[in-house]
Structure formats: structure tokens, C-alpha cells
Amino acid sequence: MLRDMAGTIRFHFDFISPYGYFASLRIEALAQRHGRTVEWCPMLLGVSVLKVMGLKPLLDTPLKGDYIRHDVRRHARRDGVPLGRDLDAPVMNPLPTARALCWAKRHHPASQAALVHAIYAACWGEGRDLSTPQDLASLSVPGLAGEELAAAAAGEEAAQLLRDAVQASLAAGIFGSPTFEVDGELFWGVDRLGDLDDWLTSGGW
């Protein structure tokens, strides 16, 4: 099979996902080593996990919730990554941030990576809540005015773009955050960055 060296790594994630946050900080360096670019693809765990799969929110699951709280803090310590969010606080509404990203991908594609990092730094690094469109107005993203972003996140175009993105991600079999998609192959979980790296190095197995 001819490998498309200039191909994209599709990074599927939900802004409410701490493991998506950790992986977002490592995926670009990995992609660059393999001559790949990253496409940032928002998905919604509230649709895949709760509605399609019929499971519970991770942190509300007995046993697993406690493990995940511990593991997220341990992961942040190991990576030396700021983690300002209270894991027992109510989960942020991910719709405004995900809609804003969809809108930015359409109208300001060169700013999408910076927007992802700004959102993740705000909500997971600093522990801010970005549950409403207006919360986005204070984000500092080169090439994107905060007020414009807030207005877009409240608009119908962004909502429709996100609905389409979520449907596309479900059709591609995406259910968890983060999931890395490369040449039609899926790798689910931040722990699979090593597998993704090996896959790109070897051409697969």
C-alpha cells in the first residue's frame, strides 16, 4: 500500500477529557517527526459514551471514578503539566468550546491548533469553566478575536458544524478521547501514543 507521507493525523478529542489534554500537548511533536500534520477533530463523549454506548460518565462510575481521579493527577505530575481543575467540580459543558473549534476550522484554519491549546490551558491548566459562549471572549488566540469567537460559539453555523463533526466521528467508529486516526487506523487513549509512533515508523503490522 502506498503510504501518504504528507497525510494527516486526525486527533479526535473532547475538551472535557483530561487525557485529551495530556495528548494534545504531545501529538504535534510526534506528527512532526513523521512529516505529518494534525487535524483537530472535536467529538462529544456525552453523545458517544452516554447515548450511543449507554455507559456512565467516567468520574461517576464506581471504582473507576476514583482510579481516574488519582491517575489524572499522577499523569499530570509525570508530564510536568499544570492541572488546575478540580476533578470533583461539575463537568464543563463542552458545546461552546467544541462549536468554537468547528467554526474556527472553517473560517480560521491556521488558528485551530492555537485555539485548542488555549482552551485546554484555560479549562484544564487553570481550571476555568468555559461552559458558556461568553466565557470564550477572554481567550487569547493569535488571529482570533475573543468576542468574535464568543459570538460564533453562540451561533447556528457552529452548532451545525459540530453536529456534522460528531456524526462523522461516530461513523468513523470514534468513541473515546483522545483517539488518533491515521491512514484509517484508530488508536484510542493517550497510552497509545507509543503505538501510533511505532505504527508510523514501521508502516504498520
Add this chain to the structure above:
Amino acid sequence: MLRDMAGTIRFHFDFISPYGYFASLRIEALAQRHGRTVEWCPMLLGVSVLKVMGLKPLLDTPLKGDYIRHDVRRHARRDGVPLGRDLDAPVMNPLPTARALCWAKRHHPASQAALVHAIYAACWGEGRDLSTPQDLASLSVPGLAGEELAAAAAGEEAAQLLRDAVQASLAAGIFGSPTFEVDGELFWGVDRLGDLDDWLTSGGW
């Protein structure tokens, strides 16, 4: 904190778990590098996942089931591990195998590792079904007679030992297979063998 260099790595697993199978083939070499021994600790996903956590069987979960089928085969190919089991076949009843291991740990502790490998090789490597005590009679394990194992797996002592083991694993916060427990720290998933290795090397973080 004084580290117990001679301490044990508790390897928690269910025989129905393919990721437990993959990890079982790597844990002893890892433990040996750190001067640790392995204790094989059966748990039951049917209790932790289905009853306590209220989730569905992995392979019956929409989206995730398809991913896991693909990922298990991919994982086996990468590790060069035989995978003779039909992932669409009914899940094996894990009680006789788990009970047999509990009994062997009590009465033939030196044979426990060989028994684990014999069971996993039979059910995941060769695709055999060990759902009944009598299925264990054909296992070849140094120091353990197959017929004795089959009789023990059908007895009340083994059943009680497993009930106690499962309660202890739940009390320790174990919910998934495999989970590695070292010095009170839990690492869930075969993908965390690297983390476990780093933890033992560095003394934790």
C-alpha cells in the same frame, strides 16, 4: 518512604481478558528486572464491571466492541503472540479457571505461574473453552495433576477462596484486567506496563 525491594507486584486479571493474556506474558520479565516477584490475583470482570460499575461487557458495547476486536488482533500481531480464540464466540465462564488458581495458590503456590500460563495459552492461544471444571483435566502443569485440578475447581473450598479474592480486589479498588498493584499504587491496562516500569525505576513521582 522505605521501599520494599523484595516486594511483590500483584497482577490482577480475569482469564476472559485478552489484555490480561498479553500482559501475563510480559509481567515476569519486568518484575525480574526490578527484583520483584509476581503474585497472580484473579478477579472477575463480571462482578466489577457488570455488577459494581453497572457497565456492559466490553465486546457488547457499541463502537467500543468493534474497536476492541480489531485492537486485540493488532496487539497479538505486534507482540507475536498466538491468538486462537474467536472473538465473536460466547465468552468463557471464568469461574472454574479462577477457582482453580485460588486453590493452587493455597495448596501448590510454586505452580501458580505455570497454571496461569497454561490456562491463558489454552483459552486465548489455542481458543479452547475452559468453562467447566472438567475442561481443566487436560491441562499440563508441572506439579499439578489435571484431574486433581478439575476436582478442586468443582469444590467448595476453591469457590470460597475466589469469593474472598474478589471481595479483596474490590476493596483494593481493582475494576479492570489487567491491573498492576505495587506498593499500594495501581496501574490499569496492559498499556501501563511502561508506567509501571518507570515507577519501579524511579521510585514513583
